[in-house]
Amino acid sequence: MCKEIDLFTELLRPEYSDALKYCRALCARQSPDDAKDVLQQAFLKALENFDKLNDQSKFRSWFFKIITREFYNTVRKSFWKKFLPLDYAPAVEQIPEIFHRSEEEDEKKYLLYKALSQISLKERTAVLLFEIGDFSIEEIKEMQNEKSISAIKSRLSRAREKMKKYIMENENNNFNSSKKSSIILGDLRNETIKLVTEIEGK
Amino acid sequence: MKQSNLSQKSKENSSDINFDPIKKENYDGTFPRAERWLRSVNTNSLNNKERNFNFMKKYFAANKLKLAYSFLILAFLVAACNYPVTQHESIGDVLSWEVTGNNSDAIENIESIDLLKTGDYTSNIKEVNGKPVWYYNLVLKDLSPEKIAEFKSQLQNIAGVININSVPINETVTRPVYSAALNEIFKININATNKGDEELRAEITEQLKKAGVENMQIELETNTKGNRRIKFFRPLTEQPSNGGFDVTITDGNTINHLKEIRKTQEEHADRFKGKSDAEIKQMVKEDFNEAALTDDQIEIIRDGESVKVKVKVNKSNGHFNDKLDIETENK
Numbered sequence: 001m002c003k004e005i006d007l008f009t010e011l012l013r014p015e016y017s018d019a020l021k022y023c024r025a026l027c028a029r030q031s032p033d034d035a036k037d038v039l040q041q042a043f044l045k046a047l048e049n050f051d052k053l054n055d056q057s058k059f060r061s062w063f064f065k066i067i068t069r070e071f072y073n074t075v076r077k078s079f080w081k082k083f084l085p086l087d088y089a090p091a092v093e094q095i096p097e098i099f100h101r102s103e104e105e106d107e108k109k110y111l112l113y114k115a116l117s118q119i120s121l122k123e124r125t126a127v128l129l130f131e132i133g134d135f136s137i138e139e140i141k142e143m144q145n146e147k148s149i150s151a152i153k154s155r156l157s158r159a160r161e162k163m164k165k166y167i168m169e170n171e172n173n174n175f176n177s178s179k180k181s182s183i184i185l186g187d188l189r190n191e192t193i194k195l196v197t198e199i200e201g202k
Numbered sequence: 203m204k205q206s207n208l209s210q211k212s213k214e215n216s217s218d219i220n221f222d223p224i225k226k227e228n229y230d231g232t233f234p235r236a237e238r239w240l241r242s243v244n245t246n247s248l249n250n251k252e253r254n255f256n257f258m259k260k261y262f263a264a265n266k267l268k269l270a271y272s273f274l275i276l277a278f279l280v281a282a283c284n285y286p287v288t289q290h291e292s293i294g295d296v297l298s299w300e301v302t303g304n305n306s307d308a309i310e311n312i313e314s315i316d317l318l319k320t321g322d323y324t325s326n327i328k329e330v331n332g333k334p335v336w337y338y339n340l341v342l343k344d345l346s347p348e349k350i351a352e353f354k355s356q357l358q359n360i361a362g363v364i365n366i367n368s369v370p371i372n373e374t375v376t377r378p379v380y381s382a383a384l385n386e387i388f389k390i391n392i393n394a395t396n397k398g399d400e401e402l403r404a405e406i407t408e409q410l411k412k413a414g415v416e417n418m419q420i421e422l423e424t425n426t427k428g429n430r431r432i433k434f435f436r437p438l439t440e441q442p443s444n445g446g447f448d449v450t451i452t453d454g455n456t457i458n459h460l461k462e463i464r465k466t467q468e469e470h471a472d473r474f475k476g477k478s479d480a481e482i483k484q485m486v487k488e489d490f491n492e493a494a495l496t497d498d499q500i501e502i503i504r505d506g507e508s509v510k511v512k513v514k515v516n517k518s519n520g521h522f523n524d525k526l527d528i529e530t531e532n533k
Binding site: 005016017093099132 | 218222229235238240242
């Protein structure tokens with residue numbers, strides 16, 4: 001697949017942690033397993049297309065772009081995922097467990113993820129590329145295929161405003177209700193944990 | 203990158219949202235695991251096309267039954283969509299009116315109306331109680347209801363014009379076999395070009411026979427300009443209460459389209475509501491244009507609000523002598 005795997009891993013190492021944080025936060029509405037799937041697909045795509053990357057200094061933005069694209073693909077394909085047979089086995093070996101499964105234990109992180117899950121995909125991508133990816137507005141403009149910087153600026157400010165509002169609302173809700181509701185939708189693990197907790201509580 | 207964008211970032215980063223909980227996460231510890239996986243995948247795995255092909259192969263193998271059902275449902279849907287159905291389309295309106303007596307002024311005024319030229323019209327003269335009555339029929343195609351109303355009001359303004367009626371023409375669009383079966387309308391197309399009268403008469407009779415109509419009398423007349431007129435006469439006893447016929451005759455450059463649709467009762471459901479017996483009898487007499495129709499021939503049966511009218515007519519039209527019983531029920 002990739003002839004220069006050593007070079008690939010060498011370039012990936014400094015970006016690895018940020019890429020994982022970005023991917024996990026992008027999938028704020030999904031489970032860690034979904035984030036792992038997105039990352040796995042991004043890794044495979046990156047390996048496949050690494051030979052086409054001419055400027056190694058652009059590895060970071062190139063890889064973040066791949067993660068973003070794979071995330072959009074996953075969101076788009078989520079409907080068809082329901083039709084996969086139960087005994088479906090993927091053609092490649094699965095990536096090992098890499099994401100932490102303790103987001104909901106950290107109150108602040110939980111609120112951030114919940115607010116991120118409530119804004120639009122484009123807004124979420126822009127704000128995370130800026131905050132976690134540390135990309136400039138000019139770079140985000142290129143990555144999001146926008147024509148003007150002002151479009152990104154207003155998207156960022158809109159996203160922040162919304163997030164602020166959601167964080168405040170969610171904080172108040174959590175203060176009033178001791179039981180924290182899961183933000184993750186359609187995740188069997190989370191649903192099972194919720195059910196078990198409820199049964200045990202009874 | 204980070205250095206060059208520092209000023210811009212500090213300016214933009216005026217948000218008071220604290221992303222530190224996410225930023226503080228550290229996944230560096232899992233890199234060796236991910237690296238091992240990347241190396242093993244790079245050595246063993248297939249390219250994207252092969253991956254997709256394998257996936258499709260497994261998917262089809264695991265879902266043979268589901269796919270078969272899907273195919274059957276799709277085939278059923280395609281077949282259902284192609285099943286012939288009938289649709290009623292309005293293709294125009296027929297306006298009919300009468301002019302009594304030798305009212306040449308009225309006829310002149312009628313013929314000066316511009317809208318008359320937009321449709322095909324026929325006029326016949328009949329003698330009713332020794333007086334001539336002009337019967338007009340005008341077929342208006344694709345004309346808006348406003349235009350038709352305008353035309354009607356123009357007719358109403360002409361002295362001597364009576365019994366102005368408009369009936370919409372609904373065409374049943376479907377395959378001929380269903381058209382005949384479902385709507386009782388038979389459709390015939392005849393090419394009369396270069397055909398002699400007898401030859402044409404034989405062809406029309408033949409086609410009518412195929413459509414199940416046997417006692418239709420056909421008359422052919424050629425006027426001084428050389429235009430041929432084809433008349434159909436059907437015995438009154440054989441006129442159906444519903445259905446009709448649709449005949450298209452092409453004769454040289456002239457195309458005659460004759461359509462008759464009969465529907466009783468429904469169209470006249472409210473006609474007799476709240477009317478007295480005398481009023482109903484007068485309406486029936488006007489309907490039949492029969493001045494000689496006596497009150498005894500019209501029988502009115504009332505059952506609550508329902509009115510049933512029975513008319514017995516001895517009609518002589520020169521071709522057939524028939525007795526007609528008509529029942530119009532108001533429900």
